[in-house]
Ligand code: SAM
């Protein structure tokens with residue numbers, strides 16, 4: 001099956017709104033054909049630099065525009081602390097280690113040198129390394145690639161028309177330009193969105209069209225459900241209907257058959273059964289570890305039980321499925 005890069009918004013809307021049983025059948029067929037072996041990758045997440053960010057993302061606890069959302073002062077971990085966490089994540093079974101910085105953009109200097117050392121250290125442990133740290137220059141992307149960085153996470157969050165309702169301190173175009181820089185440096189792309197930002201189904205379709213128009217498709221597509229955080233402008237948003245999340249995952253899987261579709265933030269509000277439906281819809285990665293960046297994630301043992309109940313194999317640090 002040849003991947004397509006010319007999906008229309010109408011086609012994607014038709015998928016997002018298809019009868020659920022048909023959508024799931026199609027997604028499962030695509031997934032089984034494109035990714036034989038059915039593994040789920042476990043990625044652990046760590047906030048290296050927390051809080052004090054100059055962007056105004058309405059969902060985020062770390063923006064300096066709404067400081068009451070994060071009661072603790074901004075803090076940064078050092079290389080040793082980060083690599084100790086990476087080693088612990090590997091020992092617990094994680095295959096990928098993702099590190100976050102609450103920055104608008106990366107600046108050169110000691111903090112960037114530390115980031116490079118963290119990437120090298122995570123790679124030396126035999127894990128994939130992912131960084132999310134805002135915008136970057138061509139030179140910084142090249143340095144990160146040379147350090148062995150596997151992926152750079154930079155989410156588009158929502159469709160282009162809804163974007164300025166969510167963030168005003170940067171544009172959709174800024175986001176796309178960074179993604180292009182990352183790809184040009186030879187680093188794989190991790191880019192996806194968030195449900196529950198007050199968007200319409202049309203906005204969701206438009207986001208998916210932007211992602212699925214990239215050639216090649218982003219290697220990794222996180223689908224988050226908003227974690228509403230008190231003190232942020234979106235702190236009072238109603239919870240996302242879990243079946244909407246299932247639909248988004250299934251449609252992403254159909255549009256981007258070989259991409260790793262990551263069931264990301266929001267799992268603590270999902271039942272075991274809803275998470276299983278997301279796996280059935282083609283999600284093939286979860287965040288594994290009891291914290292995301294500033295909010296909780298399910299406990300390791302709960303996730304091990306979930307995967308076991310599903311009968312799903314997951315990837316081990318050396319890259320083979322267990
Ligand atoms: N500052 C960098 C950036 O924004 O690219 C990296 C860190 S930022 C916290 C990483 C991503 O987490 C955001 O792009 C957003 O998609 C997601 N995110 C942040 N807060 C969230 C929340 N409350 N619920 C769901 N996803 C969230």
Ligand code: DTB
Pocket residue numbers: 045061098100132153155192222223224227264265292293294295296
């Ligand atoms: C992604 O798409 N989701 C992760 C990761 N990439 C960086 C972040 C989720 C953050 C959830 C809110 C928090 O813990 O602060």
Ligand code: SF4
Pocket residue numbers: 053054055056057060061062063064101102103104134
């Ligand atoms: Fe800053 Fe990233 Fe949070 Fe936006 S999502 S406020 S860029 S840390």
